[in-house]
C-alpha cells in the first residue's frame with residue numbers, strides 16, 4: 001500500500017506569500033504538489049491549482065469572466081464584422097454539436113452561404129492535446145469519430161464537404177483554422193459556443209485574429225436551452241440554488257416559447273461544390289490519436305453496439321423514450337435495474353442531439369404545453385435536462401470550477417486521504433460494497449453509470465474513503481462516454497458537498513441503505529458483480545455481514561475496505577475541521 005499523503009493545510013499560497021507561516025507557526029502546505037502528483041492538475045497544460053484568494057476575486061467581480069470577455073468582444077467587433085462581405089465560401093466549425101438538425105450555428109452559416117449562393121464547408125478539428133487536457137475518455141473519442149462518419153455522409157447528400165484534420169498541438173488549432181479558411185476564400189466562420197474556460201478564451205482570441213484578416217468569426221449560443229446570463233435572481237446575480245433557478249428557467253421559456261423552435265437543417269450546396277472540394281469529400285475520417293486509441297478490440301466493438309453513433313440514433317432513442325418510457329420516468333428513474341431512463345446523455349454531450357430538441361419532444365408528447373404541468377414523468381424529465389443547463393450556467397458564472405477549484409473553494413481546506421490502494425479498489429469495483437462495485441464495473445464495461453449509482457459511488461469516494469473528489473471526477477471523465485465537464489463537476493460537487501447547491505456535508509449516503517432502497521432485489525448488483533450472482537435474499541447487499549461471507553469469500557469477492565460507521569465519523573470530523581481552518585467566506589455566490 002502506498003504511503004498516505006496528508007494535506008495539513010492545502011491552501012496554495014499566492015507567490016508573494018509563499019513562505020508566510022500560519023498563525024500556529026507552521027508553513028502553509030503547498031497543495032499544488034499533491035494535485036500535480038495525483039494528476040489532478042496537469043502542469044503540461046495548466047498553471048498550479050488556483051488560490052482561494054483568486055476565486056474570491058472572481059466572485060467580487062474583480063476579474064472578468066471568460067464568457068463576459070467573449071461577449072464583450074462579440075459586441076465590440078459587431079460593426080466591423082458586419083461590414084465583411086461574403087467570400088467564396090462560408091465555414092461552420094463543428095465542435096460539440098455533431099448534427100445537421102436543430103443546430104443554430106450551422107443554420108446561420110448555411111443561410112449566410114445561401115444569401116450569395118456560395119458553398120458551405122463544414123470543419124472539425126481533432127485536437128489530441130485538448131482531449132488530454134480535458135481527460136476525454138477513449139470511449140468518447142471513439143464515439144465522436146464514429147459520429148463524424150455519419151455526419152460526413154449526411155452532409156455529402158447535401159453536397160456539403162466535411163473537412164476533418166488532426167492538429168497535434170492545441171496552440172496550432174486557431175492558426176490552422178485561419179489557414180484553411182483563407183485557402184477556401186471564406187470570410188465567415190460560424191460555431192456554437194462551448195462554456196469551458198479554455199474554449200471561451202480561444203474563441204475570444206480567434207475572433208480578434210480573424211478580424212485582422214478580414215474574417216467574421218461568429219460564435220452563437222446553442223448548446224443550452226437558455227443561454228447563461230438570461231436568468232438572474234432578484235439581486236440580479238446568477239442563481240446558485242437549483243429550485244429557484246428552475247422556476248426562472250421555466251418562466252423564461254414560457255415567455256419566450258420560440259427559444260424551443262427547431263433550427264432547420266442546412267440548405268443543399270450548389271452542384272459545383274462536389275468537384276470544387278473533391279479532395280475534402282474524398283478524405284477519410286482520421287483514426288483516434290494514439291493517446292486516446294482503444295487498444296482492446298472487443299471493448300471497441302462493444303461500445304459500437306451499445307452506443308451506435310450519430311444523430312439518427314439520437315432521434316430514435318428520443319422518440320422511443322418519449323413514446324414508451326417517459327410516462328413512468330418520475331417513479332422509476334432512481335432504479336438502476338429498471339432501464340427506465342432515456343440513455344441520451346452521450347448524444348447531448350457530443351451534440352448529436354440538442355437539449356432544445358429533447359425538451360421540445362417532451363413538451364409535444366405531454367398533455368400540457370406547459371413545461372411544469374401535465375404528466376409527472378414529462379415534467380420530471382424536463383427538469384433533469386434543465387440540470388444540464390443549470391450546471392453550464394454555473395460554469396459560465398464561476399469559471400474557477402474549471403480550474404481545479406471547488407465551487408465552495410473554502411472546501412479546498414479539507415484534509416483528504418490520498419490512499420492509492422483505496423482509489424484503485426474503487427476504480428476497479430473491488431471495495432467490498434456490492435452497490436458501489438456494481439456501478440464501477442458498469443462504468444468500465446460500458447462507459448456509463450446510472451445516475452443514482454453515480455451519486456452513490458461519488459459519495460462513497462469523497463466521504464467513506466475521504467479521497468479527494470477530484471480524483472473521482474477525473475476518473476469519470478477518463479471513462480464515461482457521456483463525460484461532460486459541467487454536469488460531471490456539478491454531480492461530484494453535489495455528492496462531495498463541495499459544489500453548487502450540494503448535499504449538506506453531514507448528509508452521508510449509507511451504501512447499504514441506498515442499495516436496499518434502490519436495488520431492492522439485488523438485480524443490478526447480480527448483473528454487474530457476477531461473483532455475487534448466487535447469493536440469495538437481502539444478503540446480496542451485505543454479503544459479509546448478513547451473508548456471513550462464506551459464499552462471497554469462496555467466489556473471491558473482497559471484504560469491505562472500510563467500516564461505514566467509522567468512515568462516516570471520520571468524514572464529519574474532517575469536513576468540519578476543513579471548514580474551521582478556512583479563512584474564506586462560505587459559498588461563492590448568491591444563495592437564494
Ligand SMILES: Cc1cc2nc3c(=O)[nH]c(=O)nc-3n(C[C@H](O)[C@H](O)[C@H](O)COP(=O)(O)OP(=O)(O)OC[C@H]3O[C@@H](n4cnc5c(N)ncnc54)[C@H](O)[C@@H]3O)c2cc1C
Nearest residue numbers: 341342343344345384385388451454483484487488491492
Ligand atoms: C457524480 C456524477 C457525475 C456525472 N457526470 C455526468 C457527465 O459527465 N455527463 C453527463 O451527461 N451527466 C453526468 N451526470 C448526470 C447524470 O448522471 C447523467 O446525465 C445521466 O445518468 C444520464 O443518463 P440518461 O441519459 O439516461 O438520463 P435521463 O435520466 O434520461 O435524463 C435525461 C438527460 O438529462 C440530463 N441529466 C439528467 N440528470 C442530470 C444531472 N444530475 N446533472 C446534469 N444533467 C442531468 C442528462 O443530459 C440526461 O441525458 C453525473 C451525475 C453525477 C452524480
